[in-house]
Amino acid sequence: MQSSIFHGIKLVFRKEFLAGMRCKAAWAAIFMFALTTLSCVSLALQGAVLEPKLQAALFWMVLFFSSMTGMDRCFAEEEMSGTFLPLRLYGAAQAVLFGKMLYSFFLLLVLALFISILFFILLDVGSVSLPEFLAVALAGVLGLSGAGTFLAALTTGAGVKSGLFSVLMLPVILPVFLPAIFLTGRVFGGDSMPFSHLGGMLLYDLLLMVGGSVLFDYFWYEE
Amino acid sequence: MMTISFDSVGLSFGAQRLFDSLHATLPSGQITVVTGQNGSGKSTFLQLAAKFIAPDTGKVVAAEDGSILQKDAFRSRLAMVTPEWNLYARLTAEENLRFFLGLRGMELSAEEIRVLWERVELKWEDTRIPLAGKLSTGMRQRVKLAVLLAVEADVWILDEPCANLDASGWEIVLRAARQAASEGRLILWATNDPREEAAADAVIHLPWN
Amino acid sequence: MKYLSYLIPMLTVLTCYLVFAVVPPAEGLGELVRIAFFHIPLAWLSVLAFLMSAWWSAAYLRSGSMRQDALSACSAKLGFFAVLLATVSGAMFSKLTWGSYWNWDPRQTTIFVLILIYGAYLTLRAALPNPRKRARTSAVYSLFSCLTVPFLVFIIPRLYFSLHPTPVLNGDGHVDMEPVMLATLLLALLDATLVYVWLLFHAVAKEDPHEP
Numbered sequence: 001m002q003s004s005i006f007h008g009i010k011l012v013f014r015k016e017f018l019a020g021m022r023c024k025a026a027w028a029a030i031f032m033f034a035l036t037t038l039s040c041v042s043l044a045l046q047g048a049v050l051e052p053k054l055q056a057a058l059f060w061m062v063l064f065f066s067s068m069t070g071m072d073r074c075f076a077e078e079e080m081s082g083t084f085l086p087l088r089l090y091g092a093a094q095a096v097l098f099g100k101m102l103y104s105f106f107l108l109l110v111l112a113l114f115i116s117i118l119f120f121i122l123l124d125v126g127s128v129s130l131p132e133f134l135a136v137a138l139a140g141v142l143g144l145s146g147a148g149t150f151l152a153a154l155t156t157g158a159g160v161k162s163g164l165f166s167v168l169m170l171p172v173i174l175p176v177f178l179p180a181i182f183l184t185g186r187v188f189g190g191d192s193m194p195f196s197h198l199g200g201m202l203l204y205d206l207l208l209m210v211g212g213s214v215l216f217d218y219f220w221y222e223e
Numbered sequence: 224m225m226t227i228s229f230d231s232v233g234l235s236f237g238a239q240r241l242f243d244s245l246h247a248t249l250p251s252g253q254i255t256v257v258t259g260q261n262g263s264g265k266s267t268f269l270q271l272a273a274k275f276i277a278p279d280t281g282k283v284v285a286a287e288d289g290s291i292l293q294k295d296a297f298r299s300r301l302a303m304v305t306p307e308w309n310l311y312a313r314l315t316a317e318e319n320l321r322f323f324l325g326l327r328g329m330e331l332s333a334e335e336i337r338v339l340w341e342r343v344e345l346k347w348e349d350t351r352i353p354l355a356g357k358l359s360t361g362m363r364q365r366v367k368l369a370v371l372l373a374v375e376a377d378v379w380i381l382d383e384p385c386a387n388l389d390a391s392g393w394e395i396v397l398r399a400a401r402q403a404a405s406e407g408r409l410i411l412w413a414t415n416d417p418r419e420e421a422a423a424d425a426v427i428h429l430p431w432n
Numbered sequence: 433m434k435y436l437s438y439l440i441p442m443l444t445v446l447t448c449y450l451v452f453a454v455v456p457p458a459e460g461l462g463e464l465v466r467i468a469f470f471h472i473p474l475a476w477l478s479v480l481a482f483l484m485s486a487w488w489s490a491a492y493l494r495s496g497s498m499r500q501d502a503l504s505a506c507s508a509k510l511g512f513f514a515v516l517l518a519t520v521s522g523a524m525f526s527k528l529t530w531g532s533y534w535n536w537d538p539r540q541t542t543i544f545v546l547i548l549i550y551g552a553y554l555t556l557r558a559a560l561p562n563p564r565k566r567a568r569t570s571a572v573y574s575l576f577s578c579l580t581v582p583f584l585v586f587i588i589p590r591l592y593f594s595l596h597p598t599p600v601l602n603g604d605g606h607v608d609m610e611p612v613m614l615a616t617l618l619l620a621l622l623d624a625t626l627v628y629v630w631l632l633f634h635a636v637a638k639e640d641p642h643e644p
Binding site: 004007008011012015018019022023081082083085086087088089090091092093095217221 | 295307327
Binding site for chain 1: 493545548549551552555556558559560561562564565568569571572573575576577579580582583587588
C-alpha cells in the first residue's frame with residue numbers, strides 16, 4: 001500500500017511535468033507576471049533605497065501573487081478540460097494531492113529562484129547570508145505549495161473562480177507569510193536570524209500538509 | 224456477486240424533481256440498459272450509481288456478497304466511459320493509457336499494449352506520436368475504450384459509449400460488454416439506440432415518476 | 433427556546449442598566465470603559481461562532497446531514513457580524529484611548545485574520561451553486577482554516593507588541609477587576625452567548641421547517 005502511494009505520487013508528478021513542459025504559454029504567463037510586477041515596483045521606486053523590512057515585504061508579495069497565478073490552475077485546468085472526472089475515478093486521493101503538491105513545489109521553487117535573482121539585481125539588496133535566505137525561501141515555498149494545492153482543489157465547482165483562490169489562500173498562509181517577511185527582513189538587514197521562527201514556519205508547513213492530507217479524503221471521495 | 228441497489232432514491236435539481244422513491248437493483252453478470260429521452264435523468268442515474276453524487280433522500284448501496292462496499296473501495300472497482308470526460312490533450316494516447324492504468328497500480332508490457340490497440344482498432348503510430356488533443360473525436364473515444372478494457376474493473380458504467388463511433392467501433396463496444404457480462408461484471412449502459420437496447424438483459428425506462 | 437425568548441430581553445435590559453448606570457468610570461479610561469462591555473462579548477462571540485462553525489463542519493463531514501451544514505453556515509454569518517462589530521468597537525476604543533484606530537496589536541491581528549477567514553468561507557459558499565458540493569467543500573475549508581488557531585494563539589503575541597490590557601483572568605488565577613465590573617462583564621458575556629444561540633437555532637429552524 002505504501003509503495004503504491006509513492007508510485008501514484010510519482011505518476012501524477014510525471015504527468016504534470018510532461019503536460020506542463022508541453023504548455024509553454026502557462027510557464028511564460030507566470031514568469032512574465034513575476035517580471036511585470038517586479039519591474040513595476042522597481043520603476044516606481046526609481047532607484048530609491050528601501051529599508052530591509054520593506055524589501056522583504058515586497059519580495060514576498062511579488063512571490064505570493066505570482067504563485068497565485070500559477071497554482072490556481074492546477075485543478076481548475078483539469079475541471080475545464082474534462083479530465084477531473086477520470087482523475088477522481090482512477091486516482092487515489094493522497095497520490096493526486098501529493099503528486100500535484102510536488103509539482104507546485106517544483107514550479108514555485110523555479111519561480112522563487114527567478115524572482116530572487118531579479119530582485120537582488122533590481123532592488124540592490126546588500127550582501128546577505130545566502131544559506132539563511134535559502135532556508136527561509138524554502139520554508140515559505142513549502143507552505144505556499146502545500147496550502148495552495150489543497151485550496152486549488154476546493155475551488156473546483158465554484159461559479160466564480162478569479163480571485164476566489166487568493167481569498168481562500170490569504171488567511172491560511174498568513175502564518176507562513178508574516179514570519180517569512182520578518183525573517184527575510186533580518187537576513188536583508190544583515191542581522192542574525194532567530195531559528196525558533198524558522199522552526200515554527202516549518203512546523204506550520206507540516207501542519208498544513210498533514211491537515212490537508214486528512215481533509216482531502218473527504219473532498220475527493222465526496223458524493 | 225456484486226450489486227448496486229437504489230433504495231427509495233429521491234433527487235431534485237432546484238425546483239425540478241428528477242427522481243422520487245426510485246427502487247432498482249442492478250446485479251452483476253448482465254447488461255442493464257437505461258433509456259429515456261434527453262433530460263429524463265439518464266446521466267444523473269449513472270452518476271448516482273457511480274456514487275459521484277448522493278441522493279437527497281434514500282440511498283444507493285454497492286455491495287459484494289451481501290457486505291457493503293465503502294466509497295473508496297467501490298471506486299477502485301469502477302470504470303466509466305462518459306461524454307463528460309476527456310483525455311489529457313497534452314499527452315499522447317499511450318501516455319494517457321499508462322497514466323490511468325498506473326493510478327490503479329497496473330502496468331502493461333509493450334506487447335500487451337499493442338494487443339490492446341489492436342482490439343480497439345487504433346494504429347500504433349496514432350497512439351504514440353500525436354498528442355491526444357490532435358486525435359479525432361472517434362479515435363479519442365476508442366482510447367477511452369482501451370482504458371476501460373485494460374483496467375479490468377468489476378463495474379462498468381457507460382454513458383452513450385458508442386457516440387462518435389463508426390460501425391466497427393460499435394461492434395467493439397457491444398462485443399466487449401457482452402464478454403464482460405459473461406465474466407460476471409456489472410454493466411450499466413445508458414443509451415437511446417434501440418439496437419443497443421436489444422442487447423440488454425434488463426432495461427430501466429426513465430423518467431421514473 | 434421559548435424560555436429564551438423571554439429571558440433574553442430581560443437579561444439584555446438588566447445588562448444595559450448595569451453598564452450605563454451602575455458600573456463606575458474606570459481609572460484612566462473614564463466613561464469609555466463602557467465600550468468594553470460591548471466589545472469584549474462581541475470578540476468572544478466571534479471566536480465562539482468560529483469554533484462552533486468548525487464543530488458543525490466536522491459533524492457534517494461525519495453525518496452528511498444538511499442541518500449541520502446550515503448550522504455551520506449560520507454560525508459563520510453571525511460570527512462575521514460579531515467580528516465586524518467587535519473590530520469597529522475596538523477601533524473606536526483604540527482611537528479614543530491610544531490615539532489611533534489601528535496599530536496591528538496582536539489581538540487586532542488575530543481578529544483581522546478571523547475577518548479574512550469568515551470572509552473567505554462565506555465567499556466560497558456563495559461561489560458554489562450545488563448545495564451538497566457547497567456543504568462539503570466549505571466544511572473542509574472551515575476545518576482547514578482551524579489550522580491557523582495555534583498560530584494566532586501562540587505565535588502572533590510573540591511577533592507583535594501589545595497595548596491590550598492583560599486578560600481579566602491572569603495566569604496565576606488572580607482576578608484583576610472590581611467585583612461589580614466583573615459581574616457585569618460576565619452577565620454581558622452570558623447575554624451575548626444566549627442571543628447567539630437563539631438567533632442561530634431560530635434562523636436554522638426557519639430555513640428548514642421540517643426539522644424539529
